[in-house]
Amino acid sequence: MNWLIVDNFIKSALCEDMPDDDITTNCTIPKSSCSTVDLIVKEDGIIAGLDVFKRVFFLLGDVEVEFFVSDGTSVKNGQIIGKLTGNTRNILSGERTALNYLQRMSGIATLTSKFTEKLAGTNTKLLDTRKTTPNMRIFEKYAVKSGGGCNHRFNLSDGVLLKDNHISAAGGVKEAIQTVRKNVSFVRKIEVEVENFSQLNEALEAKADIIMLDNMSIENMKKAVQLINKKALIEASGNITLNNIAEVAKTGVDFISTGAVTHSYKVLDLSMKNLKNIDSI
Amino acid sequence: MNWLIVDNFIKSALCEDMPDDDITTNCTIPKSSCSTVDLIVKEDGIIAGLDVFKRVFFLLGDVEVEFFVSDGTSVKNGQIIGKLTGNTRNILSGERTALNYLQRMSGIATLTSKFTEKLAGTNTKLLDTRKTTPNMRIFEKYAVKSGGGCNHRFNLSDGVLLKDNHISAAGGVKEAIQTVRKNVSFVRKIEVEVENFSQLNEALEAKADIIMLDNMSIENMKKAVQLINKKALIEASGNITLNNIAEVAKTGVDFISTGAVTHSYKVLDLSMKNLKNIDSI
């Protein structure tokens, strides 16, 4: 991770949770108190965000964090996956923010892995979307990768995706692709969303790099895969669930995208336990 | 909402999604193009975050937003709840960020309302926690209120909550409360988490303002409510679900808190549809 970027988000989150002091901790815990504490998993899942968790304490200072697993690892309820050693005040004051990141990122990795497991044995890959939490995208896209998924474009500036409104404004699929090709950097692939075979044929003719099949039936997707015949990468999109993803993958599409992995996940339950005072760091 | 604070988060989110230009939109949509578009609900739920949605377009400029409902309202699949009129580029470039806020806030309000419905007819109120998404707390706590819930402390600096580690460091419940009372501002209530009746008695003796019953059985909660006998506000916490919340409420506790409303919600499905070109704003 690019810490110059990430630190701004983490500092902002720490200030959100502590605009002044941690009044409870500062009243009860001596300034020089040191402790160790375990990081424990309370629910099976995939862990993601360990470096972010650690960075929270680096920014607060005087806390060392050691991990026994790495991002993308499957963890079990009851497993101790890390240990913190350092200033007790900073451990307690940073706990919630650090866990808020780690639990969300692990929740995303866990849900993503459930989707990617369904794709085992196929060549189809799972994609995320831009339906991420504001000011969390860099963390959430990272977590999708930890869960075995792939990232779609990061934002509106670094990838082209022509949707219905762009197409109709441009006067058709072909015109839209040609206009974009003429104007954007040649390092960008051009992706276009198609809803029917007429649009699909235009997209092929205009040499789209990626064709998104939007909300097509399984039958039509199969037919589209045949028509495209490796001349473009294919992304299937729309109403993807754990129940239907395997069937969609069987149509032979290259990618299946779903917003659910970043907009409708549950956190992975994790906590810090067994705080013990020690003499010093 | 305090826009001086909120604007910083929204601008940061817009830049996250658009560090340079929206390359697809700017290549296909003329700079002066104007449109109207509808904001449509695609799933039943409670709406929250309309002012935030509107503010996204205010910050981008040249887009007017009109709503037909207000925050906290129950909305239905298919319902048109708002209309945008203005610069087409800004409508398309802001769409995702605006929806990312609105869908999450509405998802939280919707889940919260499911919990609060279970409390109907009781005097018990639902509380949120600090288990919010980093840099989203101001939005998520607002959404909890839109869903009928109440807010717990906003952060570590504006409320006292003595937990096990604070208590053991202070040498007991009583000592912890006394230390805090001596040191924090007199405008703060003092809340203490108790795990057994011995701690509870100490808390009462030391005149805690709020007592949190942590993971107690229903039986013990009932007993605790009797013991406390209105001498402190009571919060029940730990493993609260839609299934058990009604039973917990029957014990007579004043508040029930759950992290789920902010850490394990699904977004409410909403979208912008029917974009139509118009001559000008």
Place this chain on the structure above:
Amino acid sequence: MNWLIVDNFIKSALCEDMPDDDITTNCTIPKSSCSTVDLIVKEDGIIAGLDVFKRVFFLLGDVEVEFFVSDGTSVKNGQIIGKLTGNTRNILSGERTALNYLQRMSGIATLTSKFTEKLAGTNTKLLDTRKTTPNMRIFEKYAVKSGGGCNHRFNLSDGVLLKDNHISAAGGVKEAIQTVRKNVSFVRKIEVEVENFSQLNEALEAKADIIMLDNMSIENMKKAVQLINKKALIEASGNITLNNIAEVAKTGVDFISTGAVTHSYKVLDLSMKNLKNIDSI
């Protein structure tokens, strides 16, 4: 202190005093020059802000600061209370900003202690207000505590204080308290300002947590204390001076607040003296 917050203020202050370089120092002092210098008190008072003083040099780098006293200590004219060792340029460039913080914070602590001395032997405590210098509140409220005072609410978001305009808008003291209780977080105490006994009775009836007696005569304050009879905390406010505070305290109020400690203090005279070149740090 939460350095993530405080550092932003200190960095801003250093840039205010040094938008480019310290042109005088950089022209005359070699880059590698090292020195020691004493921090000397030039006027009797109470010291406050030592950690802030030290942090200024930490942010500039390459200067160690050692103190022989701690915040809240009484210091005497001529007393050497600290010693700086390090890069001469940074010592000279940071001197003014570091002293500007330390002298103001010590000035506040000194004035506060003059007020709190008058309260010796009573149970009444001194409170500050929100009449602090813009962008200095975190420092000034800290200094009040160093001088033996207590902090009132930190800001408009973390404490409720119903004043005349709120009361009349709500339709009365009682209505105001009830409206607030229904809408704010249950962790907030509710304070209400009363000007007469009718309002006071309403406040008691509505179970205000704190009652502020605004500009009442000594006689009326005594009467109010009897009426309230421990059912709420009592704050006396308005025209408090070093001359009348003892008398006000005798009425039995719990707290006396005064803006003077943060808005009309004189700095404590301090300076850095005896700069001596040394070979290296």
Place this chain on the structure above:
Amino acid sequence: MNWLIVDNFIKSALCEDMPDDDITTNCTIPKSSCSTVDLIVKEDGIIAGLDVFKRVFFLLGDVEVEFFVSDGTSVKNGQIIGKLTGNTRNILSGERTALNYLQRMSGIATLTSKFTEKLAGTNTKLLDTRKTTPNMRIFEKYAVKSGGGCNHRFNLSDGVLLKDNHISAAGGVKEAIQTVRKNVSFVRKIEVEVENFSQLNEALEAKADIIMLDNMSIENMKKAVQLINKKALIEASGNITLNNIAEVAKTGVDFISTGAVTHSYKVLDLSMKNLKNIDSI
């Protein structure tokens, strides 16, 4: 004032006082409520900072501010000097921050005018110093001018002032002046602090632009003025009070500087009164 700079300070101050909402006001005052309110003087003095006061409400929005006096004007206890019209919530939420600026700036102008009155009939001018409140310098230096004073350098980067440590590091007054002249921009005047006549002669020889007489006796100052004989501007500094400033001025020095006007002023008592609801703006 350069609002691009000033706005950052004001916004920061508003967020310091309102990190979330003004919970008291938002619970009791309807969102659409409009009012007028008077700005009243409660103590005789010189007003300064009216544009800053107004800017606070401009940044909050929906409040118009009209003034009946201008900065630098003498105002009297009881005088109504301005009127605010607009959104009641914003009036109440911005009141404290706006007054915190205005009262401090007016306090500085008032104290400054007491010093400058003593200089009436002489050619000597009053100077401020860098002993300003961190993050308040732009406001405090402005206020000094409103009170009839003049500004010394703004910061360490825009003016040269050689003090004892610089002089001894450079190997003498002459060497220090020559080194600086060689290295700093030719647009900077060179000021040097002298403590005796030997240093003064060196300063004249090296053609210092400004000579600061540091803590000299009245006799020595007179002698120095004669020696300098218009070949440099003369600043007297050290232990200047309202009692001795006239005598110092009589020595014929061009400028007298004092830190007191920015570090030991009392605020000018001002308040907002007579809030009246109106139908709309």
Place this chain on the structure above:
Amino acid sequence: MNWLIVDNFIKSALCEDMPDDDITTNCTIPKSSCSTVDLIVKEDGIIAGLDVFKRVFFLLGDVEVEFFVSDGTSVKNGQIIGKLTGNTRNILSGERTALNYLQRMSGIATLTSKFTEKLAGTNTKLLDTRKTTPNMRIFEKYAVKSGGGCNHRFNLSDGVLLKDNHISAAGGVKEAIQTVRKNVSFVRKIEVEVENFSQLNEALEAKADIIMLDNMSIENMKKAVQLINKKALIEASGNITLNNIAEVAKTGVDFISTGAVTHSYKVLDLSMKNLKNIDSI
């Protein structure tokens, strides 16, 4: 342009040039003075950056800017290309910053157009590089387009370019391409720099999207174009000058990149002239 991003750069530039006030202007020009002034070209070239020029005055306020040309237009020495009307102080205070942007952007457009003229009649396009001025990339890349050039990747995060160090670390061209393809988002094209035909063949075999011929001779470039045979886009790079670019283009490469357009341009001479006082805006 995305003003949310661009405004931060412009505000920072304005504060760089005016950390406090424009002391010359504020002393001599009345606050309410209004003027018109012409924007005049003093050297033939291509104009670029008009919106940025205008935005400078928008951010300062109270100045209207009207243009008679648009970005990418050829302008002549002596030509009046715009007119400013508004507050005289803001016109004079913003003049230098506004011109600093406009002159640099126009200088880049002008130099770019000299390169692109040499490519007239070919299918080869001119590319910029990342050799841009720190904190000016968004402006400089825009200017390249105004001059008829195309943009290469915007930064290290939005485009893949495998150079010698990446290739040797990965163990060869093929391995590097495969590793990247597996790990980066599928929306990214993969570009690889090759220095010889062995590397070129590996690149083709691994299906690189873009092949950069680094410092190849004209002969080798011709040969490479034949070998690649439309199976990848081709970029020629290294020591491109106005003298050799036409010859390089004749080899049939798709793109030619040069850092010179952003790192070694001269500004286009422009100025504001004929300031005339008017009664009001």
Place this chain on the structure above:
Amino acid sequence: MNWLIVDNFIKSALCEDMPDDDITTNCTIPKSSCSTVDLIVKEDGIIAGLDVFKRVFFLLGDVEVEFFVSDGTSVKNGQIIGKLTGNTRNILSGERTALNYLQRMSGIATLTSKFTEKLAGTNTKLLDTRKTTPNMRIFEKYAVKSGGGCNHRFNLSDGVLLKDNHISAAGGVKEAIQTVRKNVSFVRKIEVEVENFSQLNEALEAKADIIMLDNMSIENMKKAVQLINKKALIEASGNITLNNIAEVAKTGVDFISTGAVTHSYKVLDLSMKNLKNIDSI
């Protein structure tokens, strides 16, 4: 350099080039890889900006930088002037930003030295202007000094320069000078631009500190130097080139200013070469 200021610019530049990760490097270079690499000169010139180059890697972390020359030194094509040792990823990710600063600053120093060489043997000094790149002034003004030039004022707030518009608004040269003298800090010198001898005489009469001869002929400059006769510093300005600067200097002016050194320089060609893997730092 004042790193508190400079770091903000460098961090912003690094984020401009790397809003997320360096995707090419992170896919191909192991996280723990360490290397050494040489910093090589590819063109004769004057080096400037070594500390800034080093600071880029300090901010990225884990890279040590050693230099064999210092700022202002003449360097030759092929010369190895520094060596980097550390984390390979950070070396590659920071390379472009570090070089973008160093090449520009060295380009400015090199061009400046060409001008200053022409002044050898005279007492005339070369000055820069405010025609610097937005957000690069602190770097560019530093580079001018490394090349043997002198700095004019840094910005509009720290130096007075009366130009034609200020003069005509004030009602003449004399009136302009008097107005400014009355209003600005006494530490500021007053410079005035004159176009003819009538204005020059007024400037002398009003005791301007610096007189700028704007676009005067060589003959007139000579005459002006005689007239001024050391009573003010003299700056010659307008159409200064490497061809005419020596002749202008011979007129006896104290300073000659030119915008070319910061607005029309070419970068100095530098690169990082010979990257070699090592075991560890």
